[in-house]
Amino acid sequence: HSVLEFDPLVVIFCCVSLACKTEEFHDTDVRGLMLMPEGADSSGSKYVVDPKILAEVELDLLSGLNYDLVVDQPWPPLLLLCRRLVSGNHLDRPTAERIFRHASELLTSKWPYCDAVAAFPPGTLAACSVGSVWPTIVSDSTTKDGLEVVSKIIADMGA
Numbered sequence: 484h485s486v487l488e489f490d491p492l493v494v495i496f497c498c499v500s501l502a503c504k505t506e507e508f509h510d511t512d513v514r515g516l517m518l519m520p521e522g523a524d525s526s527g528s529k530y531v532v533d534p535k536i537l538a539e540v541e542l543d544l545l546s547g548l549n550y551d552l553v554v555d556q557p558w559p560p561l562l563l564l565c566r567r568l569v570s571g572n573h574l575d576r577p578t579a580e581r582i583f584r585h586a587s588e589l590l591t592s593k594w595p596y597c598d599a600v601a602a603f604p605p606g607t608l609a610a611c612s613v614g615s616v617w618p619t620i621v622s623d624s625t626t627k628d629g630l631e632v633v634s635k636i637i638a639d640m641g642a
Contacts, residue, residue: 489540496532497540557590561609567636568613574621582620586612610637 496517517531565583568574574582589612594600599608610633617629 489543490532493532493536493540494544497537497544500537501541501544555605557594557605557608557612558587560606561586561590561612564609564613564633564636567640568632571636573632573636578620582613582616585616585620589615606637610634 499516517534517537561583565579565586568582569576569579586609590608594608594612603611610630613633614628614630617632621629
């Protein structure tokens with residue numbers, strides 16, 4: 484990409500935004516920095532840079548810096564947890580398979596739309612998904628709470 488392809492003002496805000504994300508400095512809201520008063524006689528304000536454009540330029544900037552965004556998939560830890568549920572005699576195989584299916588649907592439909600994917604390791608997301616779907620799948624009242632069982636498995640694994 485040429486330097487002339489991008490508005491310098493957008494690149495400045497993009498760099499500040501990426502720096503805040505890199506340092507996990509979430510107290511600084513870059514969108515708040517981009518708000519400018521419309522005028523002396525107006526109480527409104529408008530964005531100096533459109534946040535949608537900022538998001539697009541962030542990806543271009545990261546690409547230009549040869550930065551590869553790697554997001555670990557939560558399915559291997561989820562599969563391991565379900566196998567441990569069966570091998571530890573916490574659940575029978577068909578129930579564990581249903582938990583795997585429902586937890587996978589949860590991981591696919593809900594988690595990508597929040598910051599959890601960037602904030603937590605995939606094993607934590609898998610464990611939370613199992614704990615979330617547990618009450619709807621496991622109806623046996625003698626079986627412990629899902630999060631309690633998953634926490635014990637994770638502790639036994641030394642994770």
